[in-house]
Amino acid sequence: AGPVRVKAGGPVNGRGAAGGRGAGAGGDDYDRPWRKNMAGQGGPKGSGAGGQGQGGQGGEEGRRKINYVGPDADLAAGLERDLLDRAPGVRWDDIAGLREAKRVLEEAAVLPLIMPEYFTGIRKPFKGVLLFGPPGTGKTMLAKAVATETGCTFFNVSSATLASKYRGESERMVRCLFDMARAAAPSIIFIDEVDSLCSQRGSQNEHEASRRVKTELLTQIDGCHSAPSDGPPGPNGEPPAPKRVMVLAATNFPWDIDEALRRRLEKRIYIPLPGPDERRELLAINLKSLVLSPDVEMDEVAAKLDGYSGDDITNICRDAAMNPMRRLTAGMAPSEIAAARAAGRDFTREPVEMRDFLTAASRINPSVGPEDIKKHVAWSAEFGSA
Ligand SMILES: Nc1ncnc2c1ncn2[C@@H]1O[C@H](COP(=O)(O)OP(=O)(O)OP(=O)(O)O)[C@@H](O)[C@H]1O
Ligand SMILES: [Mg+2]
Structure with missing residues (x-):
């Protein structure tokens, strides 16, 4: 049971060590007591899950390095430290209700990542999925559960991080993030509070900067699916399945998202208050x-x-x-x-x-x-x- 215990402790301890939260809005949902409960009881459950993904990275605290090759190695290392969530630790069963949302997410996000060969041509997956609804309804949990259930590499980007820590180099950060995600595919890039990326408020300067970030984001989302694969060809000599990078976004203010971004978040799922x-x-x-x-x-x-x-x-x-x-x-x-x-x-x-x-x-x-x-x-x- 040794490795299981290490993993079970991961979600709680690991985050503190990563320090990524310092950049985000302080004290958000990650420290909710139920998470600690989960970490406590998560052993047996988590071990089954871990097998598919994070756990598969093997022993040594799952310290798999992303094999990023490019001009921004320093930035990449920082991003890996701040944004890469190695053990989101939320399972479908931890989320009450939202059955329809889970089903749609499964079809739109989970399956394309685990059986990419099926989702080609007319069945090509959505570029992005948006979860919207009032605050505190489980959107962030759902995104994390998708990552756990697929065992994907999970990048957790909040707009707060973009705005504070990477202010001034947000554009470069977005590009680097997608490069890393492709290198570590299949991956999910989760952009929380995505509305604030398109907000029209603030000074002219800020407006200009955020416009550039947004443009970069749109370009990257468009490029997501054209990533070449170095994987093996299919059994009948088909071209290798493309590497999947899926963009998942969440917002409480969907009406603030401008049309260009909305169009790329093709699947838009309402997460209502619980019945x-x-x-x-x-x-x-x-x-x-x-x-x-x-x-x-x-x-x-x-x-x-x-x-x-x-x-x-x-x-x-x-x-x-x-x-x-x-x-x-x-x-x-x-x-x-x-x-x-x-x-x-x-x-x-x-x-x-x-x-x-x-x-x-x-x-x-x-x-x-x-x-x-x-x-x-x-x-x-x-x-x-x-
Ligand atoms: N469907 C649910 N099942 C279990 N717990 C839930 C559910 N919805 C909300 N919660 C509880 O509420 C907390 C906040 O959930 P979460 O962070 O996923 O909400 P959110 O929709 O992302 O909110 P926000 O829009 O404010 O970011 C969770 O930590 C959990 O304790
Ligand atoms: Mg949230």
């Missing part, structure tokens, strides 16, 4: 490590959380999970709590009760408003697929 069944599933995923009191009616909790996003529900679960401790230690000094604990009191076994969920739900408001949903539905009707 009643999905909320029920989310609760189950979030609460699987907790002791629940028999009075907890999951269906009732799920029904109460109409209008909440997956992220909101995770937060409510976290808050509810703390409530027994708050209740039991109310009025106790830390020294008394320590004494109780030393005397053998196990606070982790205290069940979470129905009222804990109700209190949590009353404290936390839905983060997405109906107006926002309306806009998404309208955009989806006009530009969405599936």
Whole structure:
């Protein structure tokens, strides 16, 4: 079980070491507690997955070097450190609901990468896939799951990284990134918050720079599929299957994406707020490590959380999970709590009760408003697929 443990720890520890997050928006979803849970239990699950991809890189912390040949070796090394996510660690099963999105992603992203010979000619895969919807609905998780399920090389690019760390050389960075992705194909380039790449705000200068980055991105997406392959020819002497680099993008503001980019993100998948069944599933995923009191009616909790996003529900679960401790230690000094604990009191076994969920739900408001949903539905009707 040695190697499995190393891998299981990867997603959490590895990121800290990579330091890539420093450049991105601080404290985003990567440190959510459920990830840590997952890392904890992920051993057996992860090992099956690892076999296909990241794990296949073998032993030594999976330190496979991308074989980048080109003029920007320094930049490439930096990008590899900052953007390459060796163990995204999210599986389809960790994501509640979104069955249709998973199916479409499987067809649009997973299959072309694992059976490229089928997706040629008229069946050629989409250049890019866009996940859009209100915040906290699982878009980033879906992208990571695609990477895990395919075992692809996964580049996680947030526009925040582009804007801060690589400001001034963003164009070169985009080119280098695609070169690397081709060298490490099959790969996925995930561009989070892609709307901010096309934003019209800011000074004239900034506008000009972002326009150039965007143009470079469009060119690169167009070139993705013409990458020559050095692979072996097919069984009947067909030309070798092209190396796949797939662009996956996510946004909360699809209407801010301009037409040229939108056209290249051919498949556009709406990721809505969770429905009643999905909320029920989310609760189950979030609460699987907790002791629940028999009075907890999951269906009732799920029904109460109409209008909440997956992220909101995770937060409510976290808050509810703390409530027994708050209740039991109310009025106790830390020294008394320590004494109780030393005397053998196990606070982790205290069940979470129905009222804990109700209190949590009353404290936390839905983060997405109906107006926002309306806009998404309208955009989806006009530009969405599936
Ligand atoms: N369908 C889901 N299944 C399981 N967890 C979910 C789901 N949707 C949201 N979550 C929870 O919400 C958190 C945020 O999800 P994620 O980062 O994927 O949202 P997002 O759609 O990318 O949001 P944003 O648009 O703000 O980037 C996750 O870490 C997870 O805890
Ligand atoms: Mg996200």
